[in-house]
Amino acid sequence: MKLLLPVVIGVLFGGGTYLMLKKNILKLVLGLGLISHGANVLLISSGWIGAGAVPILGQDGTEGFVDPVPQALVLTAIVIGFAALAFLLVLAIRVYRDLKTADISEIRGQRG
Amino acid sequence: MIEWIHPALVFFATAALVPFVKGKGKSILLIGFPALAFFSLMLFPDGNYGVFTIGGFEVVFGRVDKLSRVFAYVFTLMGSVGMVYALHVKQKGQHIAALIYGGGALGSIFAGDLLSLFVFWEIMAFSSVFLVWYGGEKSWANGLRYLMVHTFGGLCLLGGIVIFAGQTGSIAFNAIPASGLGGWLILIGFLINAGAPPLHAWLPDAYPVGSITGTIFLSSFTTKTAVYVLARGFAGTEVLMWVGVIMALYGVVYAMLENNIRKLLAYHIISQVGFMVAGIGVGTELAINGAVAHAFAHILYKALLMMGMGSVIFMTGKRKGTELGGLYRTMPLTFGLFMVGGFSISGVPFLSGFISKSMVISGAAAAHYPFVVLLLTLAAAGTFLSTTLKLPYAVFMGEDKGIKAADPPGNMLLGMGLAAFICILLGVMPNLLYQLLPFPVDYHPYTAEHLLGSFQLLLATLLGFTLFLYKLHPENTISVDTDWVYRKGVVWFQQLKNPLQGIKVLRYKDFLQGLTLFSRQVSQRIQSGYLKHALVMIISFVMLSTLLFSLFKGWTLSLDSLMQTDLTLSQLLVFVLIISSTLATVLFKSRIAAVLSLGMTGFFVAFFYVLMGAPDLALTQYLVEAVSVILILLAFYYLPAYFEEKTAPASKMTDIAVSLLVGIVMTFYMLMVMDSHLTKSIASYYLEMSEKLAGGRNVVNVVIVDFRGFDTMFEIAVFSIAALGIFGMLKLNKKKAPIQREAALNGSLKREQIEEAVQREVTSK
Amino acid sequence: MSRKQTPEDQVKKKKRVKVLASMLGLLMFLDWFAPRHHAHFFWDSIPGFSAVFGFIACAILVFFSKGIGHAFLMKREDYYDD
Numbered sequence: 014m015k016l017l018l019p020v021v022i023g024v025l026f027g028g029g030t031y032l033m034l035k036k037n038i039l040k041l042v043l044g045l046g047l048i049s050h051g052a053n054v055l056l057i058s059s060g061w062i063g064a065g066a067v068p069i070l071g072q073d074g075t076e077g078f079v080d081p082v083p084q085a086l087v088l089t090a091i092v093i094g095f096a097a098l099a100f101l102l103v104l105a106i107r108v109y110r111d112l113k114t115a116d117i118s119e120i121r122g123q124r125g
Numbered sequence: 126m127i128e129w130i131h132p133a134l135v136f137f138a139t140a141a142l143v144p145f146v147k148g149k150g151k152s153i154l155l156i157g158f159p160a161l162a163f164f165s166l167m168l169f170p171d172g173n174y175g176v177f178t179i180g181g182f183e184v185v186f187g188r189v190d191k192l193s194r195v196f197a198y199v200f201t202l203m204g205s206v207g208m209v210y211a212l213h214v215k216q217k218g219q220h221i222a223a224l225i226y227g228g229g230a231l232g233s234i235f236a237g238d239l240l241s242l243f244v245f246w247e248i249m250a251f252s253s254v255f256l257v258w259y260g261g262e263k264s265w266a267n268g269l270r271y272l273m274v275h276t277f278g279g280l281c282l283l284g285g286i287v288i289f290a291g292q293t294g295s296i297a298f299n300a301i302p303a304s305g306l307g308g309w310l311i312l313i314g315f316l317i318n319a320g321a322p323p324l325h326a327w328l329p330d331a332y333p334v335g336s337i338t339g340t341i342f343l344s345s346f347t348t349k350t351a352v353y354v355l356a357r358g359f360a361g362t363e364v365l366m367w368v369g370v371i372m373a374l375y376g377v378v379y380a381m382l383e384n385n386i387r388k389l390l391a392y393h394i395i396s397q398v399g400f401m402v403a404g405i406g407v408g409t410e411l412a413i414n415g416a417v418a419h420a421f422a423h424i425l426y427k428a429l430l431m432m433g434m435g436s437v438i439f440m441t442g443k444r445k446g447t448e449l450g451g452l453y454r455t456m457p458l459t460f461g462l463f464m465v466g467g468f469s470i471s472g473v474p475f476l477s478g479f480i481s482k483s484m485v486i487s488g489a490a491a492a493h494y495p496f497v498v499l500l501l502t503l504a505a506a507g508t509f510l511s512t513t514l515k516l517p518y519a520v521f522m523g524e525d526k527g528i529k530a531a532d533p534p535g536n537m538l539l540g541m542g543l544a545a546f547i548c549i550l551l552g553v554m555p556n557l558l559y560q561l562l563p564f565p566v567d568y569h570p571y572t573a574e575h576l577l578g579s580f581q582l583l584l585a586t587l588l589g590f591t592l593f594l595y596k597l598h599p600e601n602t603i604s605v606d607t608d609w610v611y612r613k614g615v616v617w618f619q620q621l622k623n624p625l626q627g628i629k630v631l632r633y634k635d636f637l638q639g640l641t642l643f644s645r646q647v648s649q650r651i652q653s654g655y656l657k658h659a660l661v662m663i664i665s666f667v668m669l670s671t672l673l674f675s676l677f678k679g680w681t682l683s684l685d686s687l688m689q690t691d692l693t694l695s696q697l698l699v700f701v702l703i704i705s706s707t708l709a710t711v712l713f714k715s716r717i718a719a720v721l722s723l724g725m726t727g728f729f730v731a732f733f734y735v736l737m738g739a740p741d742l743a744l745t746q747y748l749v750e751a752v753s754v755i756l757i758l759l760a761f762y763y764l765p766a767y768f769e770e771k772t773a774p775a776s777k778m779t780d781i782a783v784s785l786l787v788g789i790v791m792t793f794y795m796l797m798v799m800d801s802h803l804t805k806s807i808a809s810y811y812l813e814m815s816e817k818l819a820g821g822r823n824v825v826n827v828v829i830v831d832f833r834g835f836d837t838m839f840e841i842a843v844f845s846i847a848a849l850g851i852f853g854m855l856k857l858n859k860k861k862a863p864i865q866r867e868a869a870l871n872g873s874l875k876r877e878q879i880e881e882a883v884q885r886e887v888t889s890k
Numbered sequence: 891m892s893r894k895q896t897p898e899d900q901v902k903k904k905k906r907v908k909v910l911a912s913m914l915g916l917l918m919f920l921d922w923f924a925p926r927h928h929a930h931f932f933w934d935s936i937p938g939f940s941a942v943f944g945f946i947a948c949a950i951l952v953f954f955s956k957g958i959g960h961a962f963l964m965k966r967e968d969y970y971d972d
Contacts, residue, residue, distance in 0.1 A: 017700045019795035027788025028707040034780040036770045067738040068824040079738040080808040085828040089840045095749045096847035106763045107854045115765050121654040381955035490930040506947035573924040581940035588910040589948030602964040
């Protein structure tokens with residue numbers, strides 16, 4: 014587990030980066046989605062204290078639970094990641110509408 | 126009963142209501158509310174109101190005592206009178222800006238601590254710049270320079286406050302010793318707003334180009350707030366005496382040379398504020414009383430003068446002395462009211478200037494500063510000369526150039542009349558003002574000695590004016606001031622001329638040119654304008670430097686401990702699934718397949734969350750993933766169908782290399798992190814307190830909703846902003862000129878080319 | 891530039907100067923009788939000092955400012971426009 018999890022994260026990040034470097038603007042969006050997933054998985058793995066129970070309190074006291082704080086943070090992150098994804102998507106639509114191209118290698122910003 | 130109403134709140138409320146009123150309602154709102162604020166000042170006793178404790182520091186919004194009250198009186202009064210003058214202005218934005226500006230000034234006056242002072246200080250700067258910009262298109266650069274200098278001043282102030290608070294441990298705003306870096310920085314910040322040379326050039330740069338009614342407000346608030354804070358914080362600081370004297374003389378000299386009628390008055394503001402600053406520098410009760418009285422009277426008669434010149438510009442469209450003349454016949458009321466202001470500022474008896482200006486000089490005399498007295502008297506003569514003699518001579522008397530003009534509309538005359546009335550009122554009944562002054566007043570202006578002295582001074586100056594009139598004709602020039610440094614000086618420096626032409630040894634100019642060329646080439650190569658290029662550079666730089674850093678630090682992995690963990694079947698399954706769906710997203714050539722694979726990845730990640738003991742997360746992830754997939758599929762309607770692309774092998778190699786780099790570095794770091802337990806988790810606190818403090822058992826939810834509620838609030842805010850952005854992108858600015866497409870596709874188009882092309886578009890329609 | 895004065899202006903000017911100068915003289919004379927409060931400096935007790943000072947101040951200001959202006963301060967209107 015401890016070995017595979019980082020590999021999964023690495024694959025997510027690597028795959029996302031690969032997509033972000035492609036020409037099609039839609040791939041940029043997909044790449045962002047993958048990287049978001051990677052980041053969230055990374056965050057939540059920091060809360061894994063061995064085997065633990067889901068952090069919902071019962072009668073048994075407050076020991077032996079998984080760390081709830083990264084979960085809370087990741088929840089926020091998921092929502093914000095979604096907002097960013099939607100934003101980027103609409104930006105892509107707008108770029109295509111205005112510049113008539115969905116190929117970001119044709120679009121050039123300010124030089125120098 | 127309400128404890129206290131902050132007049133700034135009244136002004137802000139007025140500003141908020143402006144978009145909703147018109148006609149008579151507008152007049153009542155604009156004039157009545159500031160007047161209400163004025164009267165409200167009489168109702169509440171001295172004291173500290175609106176005190177909050179934030180982070181261990183005490184923030185006081187309403188420190189009411191004699192000093193702050195007297196400034197508040199004149200500010201609210203000016204707000205009302207200025208609005209009378211500005212009633213005819215159609216652009217609501219001007220009114221809003223002026224009211225926010227006034228509110229900011231009032232807030233600064235009543236701030237009892239440095240933090241709230243700073244907040245209102247910045248509010249003043251950022252709202253007043255709009256009054257400059259409302260003066261027309263040509264004022265854009267001036268406003269920008271104004272903003273630049275004020276932001277710099279604000280930074281000095283903030284830096285000073287931070288250092289000072291760090292040293293003393295409190296942010297209370299009382300006397301600040303002008304020693305140590307903190308005190309000096311605060312002083313500099315204050316002096317910039319007061320218009321002290323060398324950082325004063327913003328004043329004559331921005332005030333003359335502001336809107337006709339806007340400049341009235343501009344001249345009333347910023348500098349006088351600076352006077353207030355200097356009186357509060359640096360009273361008796363000797364250096365201020367000399368700064369004030371320099372200001373007084375500097376302003377008058379430049380005013381003598383100036384052709385633009387409002388710029389002359391602007392330089393004059395510097396001169397008069399110099400009097401006030403000098404008075405504060407002297408520091409005796411009489412001198413400070415004088416400075417405050419002078420500030421009070423000055424706001425009113427300076428506004429009157431500005432209103433007069435503003436009316437001239439309004440009716441004739443001309444701003445220069447060289448183009449004006451002979452208007453006393455066609456604009457008699459303006460002329461008369463202007464002269465009331467002019468006489469007031471010169472200290473003619475029975476007007477407000479007489480009872481206030483001389484207090485400063487008397488204060489300096491009583492404290493035995495002969496040079497200050499002489500120089501300030503010199504400046505006073507200069508005041509009379511430039512503002513009351515030269516200026517009206519050029520505009521109203523002098524050569525009749527046959528300009529068509531008439532007296533301005535009723536509200537503008539009324540505004541001027543009100544200001545003039547108050548000048549006369551205070552001159553005749555000085556105790557009205559004296560009782561408002563911070564220290565008890567034992568000053569009697571109407572003595573034979575004083576009256577005779579004033580009349581002598583004025584008449585002698587008038588005599589000199591008559592004799593030297595030929596020298597004082599307006600000349601169509603501008604004067605170079607300290608803003609030359611950032612307006613021309615920088616350009617000059619770039620074009621350094623080789624003083625020793627022809628000598629091959631000194632190739633300084635060529636060296637500079639070569640350096641510039643080289644740096645331009647480097648930045649053009651690095652910033653090519655292509656997104657991918659930038660991404661590659663940024664990502665590889667970050668990853669490589671992290672990698673190198675850890676190698677440098679000698680961090681390694683111990684793989685043995687990692688091998689000895691148990692792996693359940695479900696975990697293995699989830700990992701395999703995530704990896705394969707990621708690879709699917711990357712590799713699929715059909716866009717639908719790729720998107721669906723992304724969705725699957727999300728679902729598997731959600732399952733992973735379940736395995737990690739985070740059911741709420743899993744729920745959210747499922748929902749969000751479903752919505753995301755639907756959204757992207759919807760977007761397909763608007764995006765082209767092609768998805769496959771042909772990339773050059775070199776390009777593909779770079780892509781793979783960079784992604785591999787990212788993947789490996791992230792994996793590597795994750796492996797290192799998993800093994801270490803650097804800090805103690807704070808989970809125990811939340812787990813223990815969740816039920817006791819918040820009454821909930823699902824700790825994650827309790828953390829999100831209660832313990833870390835602010836995070837959630839900002840999350841919602843970010844979400845809303847994204848939504849707004851999306852709305853904007855979809856709905857706004859639908860028609861875009863094709864030329865902008867050109868420019869975006871080929872970022873090397875020059876601005877002129879773009880403008881030309883837009884022109885062509887427009888004319889061809 | 892200083893405008894050249896027509897002969898009528900000269901006459902007007904002379905008249906104004908005469909009137910002003912006589913008014914000033916009257917004031918200086920009256921000043922001699924005015925009760926002085928505590929004189930802080932030596933010049934406070936000189937009658938007519940304000941008049942003299944005012945005139946000198948005016949002269950200094952006019953000549954100094956125009957002098958320094960014409961020397962290097964004053965530039966043509968479009969000096970800053972590139």
